[in-house]
Amino acid sequence: MDKKKVNQIFQENVVVVFLIALCIFFGVANKNFFSSTNVINLTSQMCINALLASGLTYVIILGGIDISVGSQIALAGVAAATIGIKFFPNMGYGTALLVLIGTALVMGLITGLIIGFFIAYLNVVPMICTLAMLSVLRGVAYIFTGGGPVTGLPTTFACLGAKRLIVTESFPNGMIPTNVIFTVIVVLLMHLLLTKTVYGRHVFAVGSNKTVAHLAGINVKRVILVAHTLCAITACMAGVVTCSKLQNGQPNTGEGYEMFAIASTVLGGTSLAGGRGSVARAMFGVAIIAVINNGMNLLNISAYWQKVVIGAIILLAVALDMAQQQRKKA
Amino acid sequence: MEPRLQVKNISKVFPGVKALSDISIDFYPGEAHALVGENGAGKSTLIKIIAAVYTATEGKVYLEGKECKFSSPKEALDAGISVIQQELSIAPDLTVAENIYLGREPHKGMRLDRKKMHADTQKLLDDMDLHISATAYCRDLTAAEQQMVEIAKIVSRNSKVVVLDEPTSSLSEHEINALFLQIRKLKEKGVALIYVTHRMKELFEVCERVTIFRDGCKITEKMIEGSTEQSIVADMIGRTDLKNYYNKHSHKIGEEVLRVENLCQGRKFQNISFTLNKGEILGFYGLVGAGRTEVMEAIFGVTKLDSGKIFLNKEEIEFSGPAKAIEKRMGFVTEDRRRTGLLLEKSITENVGLPSLTAHAKHGIVNFRWENEVTAEYKEKLSIKTPSIKTIVGTLSGGNQQKVILGKWLAADSEILILDEPTRGIDVNAKSEFYALMYDFVESGGSIIMVSSEMPEIIGIADRVYIMREGRISGELSDAELSEQMLIRHASITSDAK
Numbered sequence: 001m002d003k004k005k006v007n008q009i010f011q012e013n014v015v016v017v018f019l020i021a022l023c024i025f026f027g028v029a030n031k032n033f034f035s036s037t038n039v040i041n042l043t044s045q046m047c048i049n050a051l052l053a054s055g056l057t058y059v060i061i062l063g064g065i066d067i068s069v070g071s072q073i074a075l076a077g078v079a080a081a082t083i084g085i086k087f088f089p090n091m092g093y094g095t096a097l098l099v100l101i102g103t104a105l106v107m108g109l110i111t112g113l114i115i116g117f118f119i120a121y122l123n124v125v126p127m128i129c130t131l132a133m134l135s136v137l138r139g140v141a142y143i144f145t146g147g148g149p150v151t152g153l154p155t156t157f158a159c160l161g162a163k164r165l166i167v168t169e170s171f172p173n174g175m176i177p178t179n180v181i182f183t184v185i186v187v188l189l190m191h192l193l194l195t196k197t198v199y200g201r202h203v204f205a206v207g208s209n210k211t212v213a214h215l216a217g218i219n220v221k222r223v224i225l226v227a228h229t230l231c232a233i234t235a236c237m238a239g240v241v242t243c244s245k246l247q248n249g250q251p252n253t254g255e256g257y258e259m260f261a262i263a264s265t266v267l268g269g270t271s272l273a274g275g276r277g278s279v280a281r282a283m284f285g286v287a288i289i290a291v292i293n294n295g296m297n298l299l300n301i302s303a304y305w306q307k308v309v310i311g312a313i314i315l316l317a318v319a320l321d322m323a324q325q326q327r328k329k330a
Numbered sequence: 331m332e333p334r335l336q337v338k339n340i341s342k343v344f345p346g347v348k349a350l351s352d353i354s355i356d357f358y359p360g361e362a363h364a365l366v367g368e369n370g371a372g373k374s375t376l377i378k379i380i381a382a383v384y385t386a387t388e389g390k391v392y393l394e395g396k397e398c399k400f401s402s403p404k405e406a407l408d409a410g411i412s413v414i415q416q417e418l419s420i421a422p423d424l425t426v427a428e429n430i431y432l433g434r435e436p437h438k439g440m441r442l443d444r445k446k447m448h449a450d451t452q453k454l455l456d457d458m459d460l461h462i463s464a465t466a467y468c469r470d471l472t473a474a475e476q477q478m479v480e481i482a483k484i485v486s487r488n489s490k491v492v493v494l495d496e497p498t499s500s501l502s503e504h505e506i507n508a509l510f511l512q513i514r515k516l517k518e519k520g521v522a523l524i525y526v527t528h529r530m531k532e533l534f535e536v537c538e539r540v541t542i543f544r545d546g547c548k549i550t551e552k553m554i555e556g557s558t559e560q561s562i563v564a565d566m567i568g569r570t571d572l573k574n575y576y577n578k579h580s581h582k583i584g585e586e587v588l589r590v591e592n593l594c595q596g597r598k599f600q601n602i603s604f605t606l607n608k609g610e611i612l613g614f615y616g617l618v619g620a621g622r623t624e625v626m627e628a629i630f631g632v633t634k635l636d637s638g639k640i641f642l643n644k645e646e647i648e649f650s651g652p653a654k655a656i657e658k659r660m661g662f663v664t665e666d667r668r669r670t671g672l673l674l675e676k677s678i679t680e681n682v683g684l685p686s687l688t689a690h691a692k693h694g695i696v697n698f699r700w701e702n703e704v705t706a707e708y709k710e711k712l713s714i715k716t717p718s719i720k721t722i723v724g725t726l727s728g729g730n731q732q733k734v735i736l737g738k739w740l741a742a743d744s745e746i747l748i749l750d751e752p753t754r755g756i757d758v759n760a761k762s763e764f765y766a767l768m769y770d771f772v773e774s775g776g777s778i779i780m781v782s783s784e785m786p787e788i789i790g791i792a793d794r795v796y797i798m799r800e801g802r803i804s805g806e807l808s809d810a811e812l813s814e815q816m817l818i819r820h821a822s823i824t825s826d827a828k
Contacts, residue, residue, distance in 0.1 A: 196695055197691075197694045198688055198694050198696055200696075201680070201683075208676060209674075212670060213673075213684075214632070214651075215630075215632065216652070217653035217685050275675050276675065
């Protein structure tokens with residue numbers, strides 16, 4: 001009995017064990033891995049993916065997907081940069097923050113509603129809908145900028161992406177990156193929305209069984225629409241954080257980021273079949289991906305190999321999930 | 331004569347339910363052997379075991395004296411056991427010939443021998459006296475013609491055993507006769523036929539032998555010749571002491587709570603009018619496909635009505651969707667609890683709370699306390715047997731799952747409950763308990779519409795019954811008028827009541 005329980009706890013937390021094992025491995029392989037600079041770097045690198053994964057979790061619990069998040073990053077980024085340059089060339093920190101977050105909300109709302117409308121009300125398969133949007137949004141980002149980056153922004157524009165708070169003697173550049181604070185707040189909100197609110201419960205219900213949800217009086221289409229909007233808003237937040245970090249708007253950023261986000265979400269135990277998932281657990285997935293990328297960088301393994309590894313991890317995680325489902329059914 | 335197919339001491343246990351116990355039957359070549367019994371009696375389970383869709387928990391199947399150890403339906407098919415399901419397995423975008431030779435297309439080397447396939451198919455169809463072209467696309471055929479294609483497929487496979495599961499459910503009188511002609515031809519070829527049906531009339535027309543099932547047991551086997559419809563029905567129902575089992579007792583029936591007038595929806599149902607009174611259990615009887623479920627779905631707002639009016643407490647109302655119906659204190663227990671009744675992967679609490687979350691939330695935050703309390707309350711009241719209210723619903727037995735669904739609607743303060751086949755697939759004791767809960771509900775002022783295909787249940791429980799036939803209400807019976815004969819007369823498509 002006890003052995004069974006231990007086994008079960010191990011199975012449920014296999015991601016955590018995997019994460020710790022990875023950290024130990026890279027820590028031993030390269031002593032810089034646990035240095036304070038690297039740890040701060042690591043957390044900062046996690047932010048973009050954490051934002052993406054928090055919203056994507058909703059969509060995946062519904063049994064859907066959004067593979068256009070990478071393009072949304074680019075579009076939100078160039079939009080924020082363009083607005084910044086055109087209307088507030090001498091902005092202060094407050095205005096910069098407002099421009100960045102405001103743009104993310106507006107852009108997220110627009111793209112999310114479009115995607116959600118097609119999926120929920122016109123019954124377009126999520127994979128195809130967002131595949132099309134991946135192309136459309138990327139194209140719009142390039143058209144918007146004429147192909148090149150939007151540059152010339154004041155340093156205040158970096159407030160959300162590259163600034164660090166709490167400057168001490170040993171940390172002259174500051175200790176805690178603002179993007180980490182921002183991400184923690186957003187992720188926490190997304191987690192609470194999913195676990196504590198009626199809307200969150202409806203997401204699980206619709207993801208488990210649309211008919212049952214509909215018969216229980218849930219507006220299934222609206223739940224799907226809102227989930228895609230939330231996903232787009234978090235993606236656009238990732239977009240403005242990226243452009244704030246770069247201090248310019250690049251239409252080519254975020255390419256392939258959907259891969260990292262989907263991998264993180266699935267590693268965090270969110271089932272691609274829908275019905276199960278957690279924002280908090282997705283963060284373990286985010287950490288694993290970040291550690292793998294960072295560790296491989298430290299070990300001077302080529303970026304090409306990193307692609308292979310991440311893809312393989314998605315495949316393995318999904319195969320494991322499916323195997324578990326099959327076993328439960330038998 | 332040697333039996334073609336034998337099942338010996340077959341038992342099948344599903345989690346929580348024993349679907350079949352110790353069934354032994356011999357099926358002979360050139361004979362049509364009918365399997366009859368109420369819904370949930372175990373006929374379908376046996377068929378699925380014969381076709382190797384399920385594996386028997388105990389017992390063995392023998393084909394021509396040899397034990398069958400099929401690991402997939404494909405192997406059973408290859409060995410000569412064909413099944414024609416209620417839902418036809420025709421690929422609509424392929425031609426008749428392509429469907430008949432699907433998976434075993436004639437070929438010359440790598441190349442498909444289309445010419446031979448079409449010629450062979452046409453010969454086959456002509457031999458069967460069917461006026462169907464081998465090159466026609468199946469989507470252009472009628473349902474009856476598609477069924478004929480299925481039969482042609484079986485003939486071409488030289489099947490040894492053919493199972494027909496309710497083959498006439500979607501056919502007209504004329505088409506049924508054409509089907510029977512083909513069945514007789516199959517018998518002449520020496521095929522052993524297994525014929526599942528609810529329709530008494532057909533037994534006497536095409537079958538030689540009948541086995542009667544009840545609650546997963548084989549009650550009796552007899553030759554059709556010399557049997558009467560009454561004796562078969564009596565064996566199907568079995569229980570002489572219906573009153574005790576259902577515990578029917580008088581209870582107060584009040585004013586009208588729900589009235590519908592002339593509800594119509596395309597070809598599904600027309601001119602449906604009825605009233606439901608406070609404290610009443612109103613039965614809806616009919617054959618499968620008579621349109622009862624469709625009417626209930628429309629009343630609950632799941633589908634849209636073409637025309638007609640709904641009055642709730644004598645006020646006209648329009649249910650734009652289930653949310654509106656729930657707000658007006660209606661609940662709908664669907665007929666397929668696993669697919670449309672429950673979130674199987676979720677806990678009892680999450681299922682019970684689901685329709686009422688919004689009503690009990692403050693600022694959109696789930697009222698976890700209310701949810702836990704109400705679930706615990708109904709776990710007690712409905713005596714749901716579970717280790718905890720956080721147990722995953724999918725792991726409960728059928729009867730307990732059904733109680734969870736009932737609890738869900740009671741927790742939503744429902745005043746009118748629509749129960750669609752509420753006791754399908756749950757065992758006898760669970761049924762009896764469920765009936766008691768239904769009485770508790772109406773005695774505390776609720777009203778129930780119960781759709782059921784089980785005659786004893788309708789007779790044993792309902793205060794009044796409407797009977798539906800082909801999308802229309804074909805009769806209304808009061809408690810005193812209720813009898814098997816009356817129900818059958820109003821429900822049957824081909825009976826003399828027409």
